Amino acid sequence: MTTTDTVSSSDAGRHGHRFLLLGTDTIYAYHLPLYHVAIHAFQMITKFGLDGSLRKKYLDDLGNHEDRQVYYSLFSEGHWPLKEIVDGTRTSLKVELERVTVDSDGNRTFTKIVDETTATCRKDDVVHYEPLDATDYPENLTYLAFGEGSEAHLAHQLAASPNWDEVITTSNPAGFEQSDLDRAAAVTIPSIKDPKGVVKTSPLVKGKPYEGLIGTREVTFTAGRQGWWNHTSLNK
Structure with missing residues (x-):
């Protein structure tokens, strides 16, 4: 069976970047890359400044799903160039926290669990940035x-x-x-x-x-x- 991605109904027709969240003490953001879409054809690792409520929701939810195939992403609407973060011309972005669940066939569903908030970004926090x-x-x-x-x-x-x-x-x-x-x-x-x-x-x-x-x-x-x-x- 072919694996597919679905999103919550509120995301219908929306396009943007997704960043996977990793870590608990220091939280890292890993850009979801795609070989076939030029704006997403980059492997990027960075850190964002996250507000306390989003951070708590992520950590609490992660704790409740530690042994399940569940991932967490930040969705940022719009096809803006990632290089804006690398160059320091972008210092913030609107994000929504999503829980990414995977079913027995490997299909992923992105469901919003925190409404839009603002994350900050700094070029000095970029750990890796490389085209695919x-x-x-x-x-x-x-x-x-x-x-x-x-x-x-x-x-x-x-x-x-x-x-x-x-x-x-x-x-x-x-x-x-x-x-x-x-x-x-x-x-x-x-x-x-x-x-x-x-x-x-x-x-x-x-x-x-x-x-x-x-x-x-x-x-x-x-x-x-x-x-x-x-x-x-x-x-x-």
Whole structure:
């Protein structure tokens, strides 16, 4: 069965950017990329200034769905260029908090749980910004590391297409330096070859420990909660 995305009825006919929320102590925003739509053909990781009520709603809801395949996104209406954040010409954006649920067939539904509010943004908070298809498929599975303190997240590095999009939160990360996380350093997994195409399930098994490399330095982590997954609308 083909995976599809649906939205709540209030979103009918609306277009804009979506940013997936990751983390609890420091909350990161991961732009939902699409290879086939020029305005969305970027992999971006940043931080937003969120008001207390939105932050609390996200954290409370996450706590209630910790063991379910549920994601969280901020929807910002309009096809404005992401580079406005990178250049510092945009300092705020209107956002709505959505819960993204996934059914047994893999279909995603975006449902608004917080009405429109304002988030702030700064170019200094952009951790990673890169056009899709910037590089060829790597030899080994490669992720981008970001986070703060004891929280380390990994986003699958989107190179050539077709591909799959995934973000996970690790547990027991070791060997990562804050400078790695601040610049979204590439982490290769030598034990897993890159599939050079689309996969339908994550190559990383939740609860399983892995060894990775940042350059020649070894890091270790256990695959934890999945904060995003997409192998369908990403590509078509």
